[in-house]
Amino acid sequence: MRPLVRRTYIEKEYKYHCLSCKYWEWAPADVVDEFADMDDFCEEEYSKDDNSKRMGMPIMVCPSCDADLYYAGEKKEEEHSCLETQDDCTPF
Ligand SMILES: [Zn+2]
Numbered sequence: 166m167r168p169l170v171r172r173t174y175i176e177k178e179y180k181y182h183c184l185s186c187k188y189w190e191w192a193p194a195d196v197v198d199e200f201a202d203m204d205d206f207c208e209e210e211y212s213k214d215d216n217s218k219r220m221g222m223p224i225m226v227c228p229s230c231d232a233d234l235y236y237a238g239e240k241k242e243e244e245h246s247c248l249e250t251q252d253d254c255t256p257f
Contacts, residue, residue, distance in 0.1 A: 169248040180239040183227035184218075189237065192225065200225055 177194035200223035215224060215233070222236035 167250045169250060171246055172249045173244055173246040176243045176245055178241050178243070179222065180237040180241075181225055181234045182237040183230060183232055183234050185232040186227065186230040188227055188229040188234075190228075191241070197223060197225075 178191040179194060179197050180189060181192045182189035203223070218235050220236050220238060225234040226232075227234045
């Protein structure tokens with residue numbers, strides 16, 4: 166058996182909320198980054214109103230009512246650790 170190595174990593178999440186149905190969630194940073202990448206191609210599609218509400222963050226879609234999901238101005242970072250062999254990483 167290969168020895169296991171404990172590795173720690175930081176998981177970043179952003180709080181997103183829906184202004185119409187009050188749904189909110191913690192969105193993982195890598196998901197938000199994907200939306201941000203798409204925004205680079207359609208920057209001009211945001212209205213001035215949208216731009217003031219999104220606080221520099223991408224706008225996502227509410228999974229509950231399909232309205233715009235906005236960054237709520239909060240983020241958190243959590244430290245996780247996992248045991249790892251060569252390529253495997255099992256959440257601990
Ligand atoms: Zn909603």
